[in-house]
Amino acid sequence: MDNHWFVGVDIGGTTIKMAFIDTYGEIITKWEIATNTHNEGRQITTDISKSIFMKLDELNEPKEKLAGIGVGAPGFINMENGFIYKAVNIGWKDFPLKDRLEVDTGLPVVVDNDANLAALGEMWRGAGDGAKNLLAVTLGTGVGGGLIANGNIVHGVNGMAGEIGHLTSVAKGGAPCNCGKTGCLETIASATGIARIAKEKASESNDSELAIILSRDGKLTAKDVFDAASKEDALALEVVDEISFHLGLAIANLANAVNPEKIVIGGGVSKAGDLLIDHINKHFQTYALPRVAQGAKIAVATLGNDAGVIGAVWLIKQKVNN
Amino acid sequence: MDNHWFVGVDIGGTTIKMAFIDTYGEIITKWEIATNTHNEGRQITTDISKSIFMKLDELNEPKEKLAGIGVGAPGFINMENGFIYKAVNIGWKDFPLKDRLEVDTGLPVVVDNDANLAALGEMWRGAGDGAKNLLAVTLGTGVGGGLIANGNIVHGVNGMAGEIGHLTSVAKGGAPCNCGKTGCLETIASATGIARIAKEKASESNDSELAIILSRDGKLTAKDVFDAASKEDALALEVVDEISFHLGLAIANLANAVNPEKIVIGGGVSKAGDLLIDHINKHFQTYALPRVAQGAKIAVATLGNDAGVIGAVWLIKQKVNN
Known part of the structure; x- marks a missing residue:
């Protein structure tokens, strides 16, 4: 062949x-x-x-x-x-x-x-680097995912496995999600969710770059948040830390259950690179079992489209x- | 053969x-x-x-x-x-x-x-009923678990998969866990955790059966809680609902990721039977995606030891x- x-x-x-x-x-x-x-x-x-x-x-x-x-x-x-x-x-x-x-x-x-x-794809030729136990999280307009165990995709009983965006991050009083539930990870860590949280925080602030952009453009994007955070804007860093807390916690909870070798973060939001990964990793280390945390590496997807x-x-x- | x-x-x-x-x-x-x-x-x-x-x-x-x-x-x-x-x-x-x-x-x-x-065992001959995608949760002195995907055990990269007891249920300010973290599901839904929560609540109450047992025996067990709850004791039902909320949420989050056909609850605490399962199921239905909830059945383990x-x-x- x-x-x-x-x-x-x-x-x-x-x-x-x-x-x-x-x-x-x-x-x-x-x-x-x-x-x-x-x-x-x-x-x-x-x-x-x-x-x-x-x-x-x-x-x-x-x-x-x-x-x-x-x-x-x-x-x-x-x-x-x-x-x-x-x-x-x-x-x-x-x-x-x-x-x-x-x-x-x-x-x-x-x-x-x-x-x-x-x-x-990431398992074979990308950031997964051949890992047979891998969790992929895609942060785009929504939050998607895929789970590989023993080298095979986990589909579940009716093909729904990997719906990581719909793990509940805020059990009570969370924002409404497209799926009909509330407080899903997607309402926080998608590009849309990041923009929403940034807007909420910027509306109550005067001295942040985010507040300036919001009053100039009437809107904020996830990219605005990461750009400002990379310039050490305090409010932007607060937004990055909040979404990273929810991502790190959700990923640690899954990792305690499936013990992956690689956790690959992809999608448009992952372009934020180390700034995002470092924040996620901090919270991940808090909530993953020590041996699970030792076994797992969080990396940005490398294959893109x-x-x-x-x-x-x-x-x-x-x-x-x- | x-x-x-x-x-x-x-x-x-x-x-x-x-x-x-x-x-x-x-x-x-x-x-x-x-x-x-x-x-x-x-x-x-x-x-x-x-x-x-x-x-x-x-x-x-x-x-x-x-x-x-x-x-x-x-x-x-x-x-x-x-x-x-x-x-x-x-x-x-x-x-x-x-x-x-x-x-x-x-x-x-x-x-x-x-x-x-x-x-x-439960997959083959017990409550799992042949389901090739199964989540087992054991509620005993601690909280353990096992995950089967595509008919095989998920071990993960270093054999840690299935540590469901160490999913974090209370991210900030939770009770200390034997694993060194705080707020693990095990601190809430194990026999020990249930007794702890019951004692906390009973200490602040006068008219509950749990308060009477606590002042008589100086302690409470998970069995005391379920016995009192089955007699409609309001405080005991509050404890059952609290631990079931955390179990239902954690199980729903895992189910959204692995989409199991059967969720088998075993261990000593599972002797509480329908009283426990019905409460867990109520919260599970709130937090699982509708199609995931449709595909999954929560059942008590049947094989015991x-x-x-x-x-x-x-x-x-x-x-x-x-």
Whole structure:
């Protein structure tokens, strides 16, 4: 199998990321196509299939070069048959993604949740550095996650595992969350949550850079907070410490239960880098058991937008080689 | 293999539970021997070995009837070689439990943590009812646990997974825990924690049955609390609700991350039965994502003291049959 390539596909609401990747996880070439959400997304598998074979032609390689396709998709996925129960951004409902793509391409296909595949990608080729027990936390507009135990994704009984954003951080009186509950980690540690907390604090302050930005722009972003914190703005540091307390506590609680070797923090908010990691780590050390804390390293994700396609290829590679 | 038996061994600080168990998980016979902790526990594997062959003679069965031995041990275990790093109650330090027992018996041996094996036992033959994604929580003198994902025990990177008792329930100002941290779930939901909380509340009350017992006996037990709660004593119900809030919240947070099918509550405190489960479930439903809550059932462990030997046999059976 060693000179075969695999296809990694990461389907998002506006673009589909694609790559040919070799058996060692090296990207040969990567490209994107637009996500066609018309007609309930029925055209998408044909678009992917056509794009794969056009790219193969471009590179003068035969179909036999490809050994299989790994696909990351948003929404709820039935792992047994590769059906997408529901992906609101795309319009799929009970969509047979795996079957359609296998028929269109004649190649074996595996499908998994995009957040899980990003965790696998980081495990294989990124900050996870081969760790077979890994917790991935993605801090973006929302807070997502993936859990790998014994080298395998933990899906749980109905594919909901890894919903780290919906751990409850504030049991009583927390902010409302998109999921319908209140006080979820996502209401605090997402870019949106950070902006909300910063705004609350800045409204009651006069001398912070955040208060100046808020009165100038009428709004605050997570980036404003980290920029100000890196300049030692006291209020911004207070916001960073508050969200890091909740992240460190939630991650320590999970770590006491699953004892990961690596905890990989990704997503847009993770661009804050050491400033964020150091604050999270301080609280993590307080709440993790000493031996759990010794065994675990918190690191920023390194693969960026490539994590999904690389993780997808890891998964199809396991399947084809077994 | 179908007419072979396996040996289940559950090593505790005072007694060693043993059983011959068939390939379907039915106990053929079970018995106990004393744990000989003299001389740093060096005699224990010989004691186990002798006891197995004596019992086999008693039953007029040849050595060939036995296909392997599964052993549950307390303390920290190196899963790769079956060494016990440290088991304080027994005196073992870097003890080659698996190797010794294999040499003494001539049979294949697997060793795992006793709490993990109890979880496996419940998965196979108890309240877990075959669920491949299961969370076991043991409420005894302390609070222990075990996590099964994709049908396998989650050990984590250094065997610490499942330390559910040390999730932090009270981040600031909690009671001190044996582990060195404060505010752990164990300080609240163990038999000891329940007694502590009941005593605090009863000391400030006059009209509760708990206050009467406290002034009569000078102490309160977890059993006193549940007995009084089952007679609708308001203060006792308040204690039950408080500990159930912390249990329900911690279990919901873990469930959002691992999405179990079954949550099995065992240990002495679980004898409180429906009174406890109903209270836990109320809070669990508040904090679990709706789809996670739908997928999960909270149930009292059914195997009691047999869970460990049955789980041990499940594990050795997997190994011998592969």
